[in-house]
Amino acid sequence: MLRQSRQRDATGRAIPLHGPEGFAGMRAAGRIAAATLDHIEPFVQAGVSTAALDRECEAFMRAAGTVPGTIGYKGYRHASCISVNHVVTHGIPSDDKILAAGDILNIDVTPLLDGWYGDASRMYVVGSASVRARKLVGTTYAALMAAIAAVRPGARLGDVGHAIEAIARRERFAVVRDFCGHGVGQVFHDAPQVLHYGVPETGIVLEPGMIFTIEPMLNAGKADVKVLGDGWTAVTRDRSLSAQFEHSVGVTDDGVEIFTLSPAGRHVPAGLP
Numbered sequence: 001m002l003r004q005s006r007q008r009d010a011t012g013r014a015i016p017l018h019g020p021e022g023f024a025g026m027r028a029a030g031r032i033a034a035a036t037l038d039h040i041e042p043f044v045q046a047g048v049s050t051a052a053l054d055r056e057c058e059a060f061m062r063a064a065g066t067v068p069g070t071i072g073y074k075g076y077r078h079a080s081c082i083s084v085n086h087v088v089t090h091g092i093p094s095d096d097k098i099l100a101a102g103d104i105l106n107i108d109v110t111p112l113l114d115g116w117y118g119d120a121s122r123m124y125v126v127g128s129a130s131v132r133a134r135k136l137v138g139t140t141y142a143a144l145m146a147a148i149a150a151v152r153p154g155a156r157l158g159d160v161g162h163a164i165e166a167i168a169r170r171e172r173f174a175v176v177r178d179f180c181g182h183g184v185g186q187v188f189h190d191a192p193q194v195l196h197y198g199v200p201e202t203g204i205v206l207e208p209g210m211i212f213t214i215e216p217m218l219n220a221g222k223a224d225v226k227v228l229g230d231g232w233t234a235v236t237r238d239r240s241l242s243a244q245f246e247h248s249v250g251v252t253d254d255g256v257e258i259f260t261l262s263p264a265g266r267h268v269p270a271g272l273p
């Protein structure tokens with residue numbers, strides 16, 4: 001039986017505490033998520049459709065012995081989410097969406113291996129993007145890594161969210177509040193909810209064995225988002241650019257383990273300011 005924390009998250013759900021088996025499962029699934037994001041990088045070019053990228057991600061995940069965890073999830077039908085420019089998250093791959101030079105995009109994949117979901121996303125830049133776009137991408141990555149650096153037993157989720165907010169504020173970018181990170185493991189979206197903003201020394205106290213994603217979204221304009229009529233695509237209301245990075249992490253006895261580090265060391269696009 002999976003152990004559970006005595007703490008509950010804001011949704012009232014108990015938070016699973018995973019043991020070595022869970023960490024091993026997440027390590028294996030997370031590695032394939034990251035390898036998929038490495039694999040897709042050379043395909044991200046002007047003129048390619050987001051549906052073509054999705055098919056390439058799907059082929060890679062299946063060849064690696066995994067199943068895309070997003071297919072069939074709440075009716076979603078694709079192996080990835082691909083969110084271009086002002087799309088904040090959950091962009092649906094489409095043959096009609098053709099990448100152009102200067103676009104920035106997030107690709108999010110969740111391969112399922114032996115029952116474990118490895119959830120990760122990364123930004124890509126098509127050709128050369130504007131200084132502001134590259135600043136947004138670099139700051140979002142810095143915010144994710146600062147949040148991960150705050151993860152250790154005894155730290156609190158408010159510390160994690162605050163780390164993101166502090167970095168975003170420094171660059172005057174807005175943190176999206178409508179979507180959050182989540183517990184992950186043998187359940188795709190589990191407790192706890194991981195907010196990307198917060199007050200230090202508040203919220204759930206991190207315990208060894210907790211496994212969750214951190215996946216901040218930063219907007220160049222205002223924080224407000226809306227979901228389009230397809231029920232998935234979230235866009236900035238002011239049509240400003242948005243960026244997101246996601247890692248799946250586990251709380252260890254003395255710190256944090258990142259399950260979705262790039263095997264090729266390509267965590268972030270080259271050439272950011």
Ligand code: MF3
Nearest residue numbers: 070073076081090108110119
């Ligand atoms: N991978 C996304 C996340 O980070 C969830 C995508 S759900 C889908 O939580 F159905 F849109 F694929």
Ligand code: CO
Nearest residue numbers: 119213215246
């Ligand atoms: Co996620």
Ligand code: CO
Nearest residue numbers: 108119120246
């Ligand atoms: Co994801």
